[in-house]
Amino acid sequence: xxxxSKSDDFLVSTIIPTHNRLRFLPRxxxxxxxxxxxxxxxxVIDDGSTDRTVEILSPQYPSVRFIxxxxxxxxxxxxxxxxxARCPWVGFLDSDDKWEPTKIEKQVSHLSQNPGLKxxxxxxxxxxxxxxxxxxxxxxxxxxxxxxxxxxxxxxCPSSVVLHSSVFEKIGxxxxxxxxxxDYDYWLRLLLDFDIGYVDExxxxxxxxxxxxxxxxxxxxxxxxxxSLEKILTKKKLGEIxxxxxxxxxxxxxxxxxxxxxxxxxxxxxxxxxxxxAEALRQISALTESISS
Numbered sequence: 001x002x003x004x005s006k007s008d009d010f011l012v013s014t015i016i017p018t019h020n021r022l023r024f025l026p027r028x029x030x031x032x033x034x035x036x037x038x039x040x041x042x043x044v045i046d047d048g049s050t051d052r053t054v055e056i057l058s059p060q061y062p063s064v065r066f067i068x069x070x071x072x073x074x075x076x077x078x079x080x081x082x083x084x085a086r087c088p089w090v091g092f093l094d095s096d097d098k099w100e101p102t103k104i105e106k107q108v109s110h111l112s113q114n115p116g117l118k119x120x121x122x123x124x125x126x127x128x129x130x131x132x133x134x135x136x137x138x139x140x141x142x143x144x145x146x147x148x149x150x151x152x153x154x155x156x157c158p159s160s161v162v163l164h165s166s167v168f169e170k171i172g173x174x175x176x177x178x179x180x181x182x183d184y185d186y187w188l189r190l191l192l193d194f195d196i197g198y199v200d201e202x203x204x205x206x207x208x209x210x211x212x213x214x215x216x217x218x219x220x221x222x223x224x225x226x227x228s229l230e231k232i233l234t235k236k237k238l239g240e241i242x243x244x245x246x247x248x249x250x251x252x253x254x255x256x257x258x259x260x261x262x263x264x265x266x267x268x269x270x271x272x273x274x275x276x277x278a279e280a281l282r283q284i285s286a287l288t289e290s291i292s293s
């Protein structure tokens with residue numbers, strides 16, 4: 001793919017992080033290569049795989065850039081891809097997911113009709129253990145109130161997202177300190193600074209049910225959500241209303257975590273989260289008083 005000879009405003013790099021997903025990666029790659037709007041660059045970041053991913057697949061996919069690194073996690077893998085991408089637009093695809101053939105075409109069309117947008121996502125269909133399941137009703141992706149709904153759970157699907165390079169310049173890269181919930185953290189940071197366009201079609205097949213999925217194999221996922229929100233509170237200039245919403249969520253989740261640690265007889269951790277809850281409630285009270293005065 002000769003990027004240097006093209007002048008299209010919508011040159012797109014695709015970044016696919018992978019770790020021991022040799023059995024799934026060809027499906028993802030084929031779905032990118034089958035796009036009706038050509039993707040101009042495909043970058044696979046092999047995050048320390050031991051299943052010979054690059055050795056086996058690089059000869060089969062000569063147009064794909066394979067970059068190998070030690071096993072540093074999905075955040076650093078995506079960041080590696082971003083720093084190597086040569087196109088102004090970047091699309092993400094998890095190595096066990098796939099795109100519908102018209103995904104990029106429809107997102108480019110929507111972005112071209114809304115030139116102020118620097119971010120886009122789509123709907124997705126869910127596949128669990130090879131079977132189609134209904135997309136949960138709580139995954140309402142409409143823009144109104146999206147930030148507030150995204151506090152509770154990760155609504156934006158990484159494999160659906162296309163971002164302009166100016167987004168990375170404004171809000172930075174994925175947080176390597178978050179081994180999971182890195183996407184939850186990034187979309188909240190994105191929504192604080194950018195509107196995100198939505199193509200209301202299921203243009204991604206989101207596959208789940210694997211034994212190696214971190215979000216299902218890690219206990220206490222809310223720990224990472226709280227960590228993300230505490231960081232956002234300290235590093236972002238937020239209005240009082242946003243601060244209250246974030247603190248209310250922190251109070252709710254730290255209460256649940258404190259109870260959970262107490263149940264498992266981990267009293268130090270239970271006390272730590274109880275103190276975090278108390279501090280969140282104190283700040284909520286002060287902010288509420290300030291807002292009403």
